[in-house]
Amino acid sequence: MFQNYLKLRIVKILDKLKIKYSKADNISLKYPSPEFGDYATNAALVLSKKNKIKPMILAKRIAVRLAKDKKVDKVKVAKPGFVNITLKKKLYREVLQTIQEENSEFGSDKQFGQNKKVLVEFVSANPTGPLNIVNARAAAFGDTFVRLLKFLGYNAYSEFYINDAGNQVDILVESVELRYRQLSGESIIYPEEAYQGEYIKNIALKIYLKYGIKLLNLSKKERFNELLENSLNIVLNEQVKDLKKFNVTFDNWISERKLRDKGYIEDVLTYLAEKGYTYEKDGAIWFTSSKFGDDKDRVLMKTDGNVTYFVPDVAYHLTKYERGYELLYDLFGPDHQGHVPRLKAAITALGYPADILKIIYLQQVNFFSKGKKIKMSKRKGAIYRMRNLIEEVGTDVARFFFLMRRANSHLDFDIELAKTQSVENPVYYVQYAHARICSIIRKAKMKNFTLNKFKPDYLQRLKEKLEFQIIRELSRFPEILKIAAITTELNILTQYLTDLATLFHNYYHKIPIINSDDTELTMARLYLISSVKIVLVNCLHLLGISAPKKM
RNA sequence: GCCCCAGUAGCUCAGUUAGGAUAGAGCAACGGUUUCCUAAACCGUAGGUCAGAAGUUCAAGUCUUCUCUGGGGCACCA
Structure with missing residues (x-):
């Protein structure tokens, strides 16, 4: 609470003593171990050379003046040239x-925070299944970070980007349709490529209960759309439920499908082409990302006419800039790191400042139960759900455990330890x-x-x-x-x-x-x-x- | 091969916007504390070549370079 005050006092004293200093000198004011006092500064050590005064002598000069301050009880000079400050008990x-x-x-x-408009994007899971425990670390971190920023006077918002378009969603709908047909009495061999999890059956069941066999009479396209709408709704509702149980709420939800519908994809392609940052090769359209710091150029549109995952993501990030945020945080897993240079390249190419986009990498979480590592694969349906974790160890414990380690550290999460109440x-x-x-x-x-x-x-x-x-x-x-x-x-x-x-x-x-x-x-x-x-x-x-x- | 992250006590990890004083916790180990507001606690002991080497500095776990080890990433997948 008194750091700022003391900093100003020290600067004033340095001025009075006609001591040269600059910000680059990194004058510190830290909490030393209690035996030394309440605060300690290295000012004399850092500035002695520049001013041609021995550290101890300079320290003493600073100390004498500092001791006269109304908030300061006593000042002591120590060994190489530290100035140790003890504040008055009244304070x-x-x-x-x-x-x-x-x-x-x-x-x-x-x-x-100066009311700075900040966006923190996290979780942003595919709506193809329940949230898992990997999402949980991001949820705990992101939610806490936003709470902190708000508390410190930032105009901060949390945002969930719904990847509700593209390949994985198609597989979801196909999987649900097969399960739905099974429920309708058709005998179908469920293929390996489809999502294997039990939750697919649950989605199909809910849809079956709602529509009966009515969907089978629809045209292929209509059926797809019905299944899509319903499946996404069901999955998203489940995700929201889990997040709520985890004390996580989002200020914004952004749908990739809606961005696509609004023509943002075409806009990105057009802008880049207009600026001359695209070219055609081998039947695909490429972006000259290597001109903007990426290792190599990247494909924007594949030979099959579909855009790569990269394009809607750029479009999405553009909206962040257009919406007027001054500072952007993306919470990514380690598997996304290769993706960042091309994203930043595109942002730069489109004339926006890439440096206000900060990436926080949350390293991998390994879950252990009884000394054994829990393995996961979404495709095979072997997922450890966030909900199960919450039910097993509780929201309080899970959040605390996720936040005990630095984002950059791998996290070993011992379920048994988390469960012990000791x-x-x-x-x-x-x-x-x-x-x-x-x-x-x-x-x-x-x-x-x-x-x-x-x-x-x-x-x-x-x-x-x-x-x-x-x-x-x-x-x-x-x-x-x-x-x-x-x-x-x-x-x-x-x-x-x-x-x-x-x-x-x-x-x-x-x-x-x-x-x-x-x-x-x-x-x-x-x-x-x-x-x-x-x-x-x-x-x-x-x-x-x-x-x-x-x- | 290139890029990112990590390497600190037996184990899991801190070590802070900014390099500072004798490198800290928790668990495990060993010893102790219960007429007292909750023993879900407290106190004490022991435990370290900060992966290795060189460099910068008055000062390096912290910065630079190199080496080693582990994890992750290097798609016309998302």
């Missing part, structure tokens, strides 16, 4: 008051900290301690080292959120929660919070732990995880 108390006043808004900073499971650890605080507050109420009678002066009674450590951790929350948003490393949030929970559990064991003989001290401590509660709740909420009052 610690103000942190708690800020948290209580801002409550569910604590940590938010509407200035930070120490090993970090989710329970964090939630339990919250439940425990609620329990203490309940207990306190029974003994007639409520915060209604609280007075700020009572906070002066907080003197324990651990209490200051906790407040220090709480004061970091707003900065933690910003770092997470900028780096797109959401594991910082789960990490933070675990750290805060540890501090609290620790405190609980060492220091009795309710002390019937000392009302003021009890009040102060209740105020402290209810502040911890607020931060836990706010952070859990960003992660889409519940904060139970009892466990």
Whole structure:
């Protein structure tokens, strides 16, 4: 909370001392280990050479001035030239008051995002079957990321792109038709190329219950369209249901079919051709993507007259630009990485800035059950459904597990571990900290301690080292959120929660919070732990995880 | 062959917009804590050539180059 303030102070001091500095010097202001103080800066180390002053001497000069600041308690200079800053205890108390006043808004900073219009696209699964556990990681990550951006003052939207056109959809309809015919009494050998999953039978059954054998009387084209509409609806509804169970909602749904109907495909082909970025070879139409940083040129239209998957995707991304977003995030699996250079090439070719498109790669998730890796193949119907995962381990646990690791790391998800409700499971650890605080507050109420009678002066009674450590951790929350948003490393949030929970559990064991003989001290401590509660709740909420009052 | 990601304790992983001080957690191992607000917890001990090498720097797990190992990607599939 005080980082900005101290940064400005240091800059002012450097000016006064006539010390040369620039942004490139990377002056840091970090949280050192507690023994050194609250903040530490390397300014003297970084600037000594440029200004021809020994680091220790420069550090001392900075320290002397900094010590006079009204928020600073003491400043110490250490070994090579660090300046360690300790803030006044009064500020610690103000942190708690800020948290209580801002409550569910604590940590938010509407200035930070400057209302920038941001789009985050994720999941975007084919509507050819239920969502699987690979989609689940993207769902957890994307949803949390959007919540975070919104909290930080971005005008952020989540979007699901429905790939409801092309080959796979045709196979879906054909598969459903065969199952439908089987239900109608025809004896049909179900081919291997068709989708094998049980869900195809369910779709066919639903359609059969709705229409009976009526569809068989329709023309081939009409039947296809009926089956298509119905199948897509059923599958999409199921996907939405699963996402809802996973606490994931989307602001926008975009249909590829509708983009095609509106003529966006032809537009892309025309634009590229007009600019001279296409040519014909071997009966296909190619895009000169190699001119824009791609390895080689890519086919836009195949010899059979159909466009490749690439074209509607470009069309779709164009709409993102046309809709006025200033920052775009795509969450992709590792299998899409080869696809990105050509996408960016097309965007550049069409005159849009490709650099505002940020790709976040979510590495593969390996699921283990009883030490064995679970294998999946959609075609064979051997999928591990997102719904099954939610039913097995619960939304809270699943979301937390997905967000424990960096996006760039492969994730080993141990189902058995996730199911255990014990120490090993970090989710329970964090939630339990919250439940425990609620329990203490309940207990306190029974003994007639409520915060209604609280007075700020009572906070002066907080003197324990651990209490200051906790407040220090709480004061970091707003900065933690910003770092997470900028780096797109959401594991910082789960990490933070675990750290805060540890501090609290620790405190609980060492220091009795309710002390019937000392009302003021009890009040102060209740105020402290209810502040911890607020931060836990706010952070859990960003992660889409519940904060139970009892466990 | 080319491109992307990873390699840190026995295991799973952190190590932060920006290179800083003695590299941290959890699990597993070993030892301890229960008249007390939830033991779903807490405390302590042990555990490391940060894959390897060279370089840049006052300072490298972090940056650069090379090598090794693992995963993924290199379609007129989506």
